[in-house]
Amino acid sequence: MLSKSQYTKFLYCQKRFWLYKNKYNEQTAPSDFAKHLFNQGKEVGVYAYKYFPKGVLVEDAWQNSPAALNKTKELLKTQNYIYEAAFQYNNLIVFVDILEKNKDGSYNIIEVKSSTEVEDFHYEDSAVQKYVLENCGLKIHACYLMHLNSQYIKTTDEIDIKELFVLEDLTLDLKPCLDIEETLKQMELLAKEEEPKLGIMAKTKCNNCEFFDYCWADLPKFSIYSIPRLGLAGNKLRDEGILDSRQVSPNYFSSETKNRWVEVFKTGKPYVNSGAISTWLNNLKYPLYYFDFETINFAIPYFKNSRPYEHIAFQFSLHIQKEPHGALEHKEFLFEGKEDPRYACIEAIKKYIGPVGSIIAHYATFEKDRIKDLSKMPIPQEDKDFLLSLINRFEDTCEVFSRYYFHPDFKGSASIKKVLPVVCPKLTYEGMKVANGGDAMAAFMLLYFDKLPADKAKELRKNLLAYCCLDTLAMVKLIDFLYTCV
Ligand code: SF4
Structure with a gap:
């Protein structure tokens, strides 16, 4: 049996489809962050049903397809809206997120995605559903993609469902049936063949693939x-x-x-542009504020005054240094409570960051964007002005390591996780319970939404604080190192 997701896997990368069919267990186990994304996708699906509230759900459609096919047949006789309707044509099964019946007896297929725009594979996704449903005897009037509206801002305690989603009509741009039939034939043949000798794809594509570790190992x-x-x-x-x-x-x-x-x-041997590094260092204004945010985001905005996927700052670490190689003062913020963490975050920023001095961040665009987001909150104008005044004070260590210092062991990356082990091997993320932004997000979700026993909550907070503190301490070491290059 083939499914719609296998069809899109095949079009994405034939090897991915083959591995899914033949080496399923080679998939990398999803990280906590990947699980968070998956849960967000499910939540988007539930909200999408509210857009068409009178539907009936085919329960457990994925787990029991024969039952789902039978239930769908029954529901088609009486319902105008069906969620997760199951259809099979030949060897191919599809589940339609939302099936809408029109007054003339034709149907609309509505595919729900947690993205904020139409992507290429969405056309293939819809085309294959249309193909199956038409071959099952349904007249399809239109195929819509329903995605999140990135411009939507939650302004009250309730989500405005009609504003949250955008419906895009893909009908006129879908693939013809012949292409689909040809692709299905190729899939069936490929599944039975030896492992494809296809080389790996562009890293940007493979990065999103569950077989990355398998394909990139050698x-x-x-x-x-x-x-x-x-x-x-x-x-x-x-x-x-x-x-x-x-x-x-x-x-x-x-x-x-x-x-x-x-x-x-x-x-x-490393490439070192000492002159450019020296100029960059000479531009720094002390005291330096080494700054790093941790954030969480929600596909469906959780807090008032936020958009889908907006990064909500819940933590930061700040090391302050008055002169080159000077003593360090450490400040930190980690939200505790059940309200919107951004208000307390703004107060902490105001308290700790003084009026002069460069603010150091590694990939500063992220921190600057969060500061801009915070300045759009309903806060006094003077606080908005203060936040915006910080933007021009940022200096980016990532840029220096992207342009003026390359080491073979960075493997082409300027990320702090690659740079730090080379320039300061003693300082390491290895063994940390929270060791990256995804872990931090997952840990904060637990603290914020779950009723954890006090000792577990204390431990999680300690791990979060240790991780964020290391991020800013790492930047101190990067600048110490840059001084040795001039
Ligand atoms: S890692 Fe890349 S090459 Fe391997 S299956 Fe995935 S997309 Fe294809």
């Missing part, structure tokens, strides 16, 4: 995919049989940065 240490922003050049090199970046010819790329990375991998 790459050379300095693979071509370590060259930043490789894009389509990666496929070209792969097709030429070049997977090791050290085999790439000098000046292969038109980009100086890419060629520089190839050189760094080949020689094993």
